Amino acid sequence: MEFEITASASMTVNFAPDTTTEEIFQNVRTILATPVYSVPLNRAFGVNAELVDLPLPVAKAKLAAEIVQAIQKFEPRVEVTKVLFTDKAIAGRLQPTVCLRLKE
Secondary structure (H helix, E strand, C coil): CEEEEECCCCCCCCCCCCCHHHHHHHHHHHHHHCECCCCCCCCCCCECHHHHHCCHHHHHHHHHHHHHHHHHHHCCCEEEEEEEEEEEHHHCEEEEEEEEEECC
């Protein structure tokens, strides 16, 4: 079964998720929403936010690769199948949506 996860700037953290699946999805959203170097004791956690200043096609390609690598490293219980973008280039926003499968 494939799921879609999108990061949200207004997401709330549930410190006691009811299920493992809910925990995994929250972890993926956290990875997507966290810029690299912003976590004091783990500077490598997150996604490189500097890529968004590149031209849109280049930014999409590099950001997709960065997202896949970060999720593989920090949430190994899932497999990323694809990364889609809701690009609102006029508004200056590139919103990734990650399609993934739970590993068994």
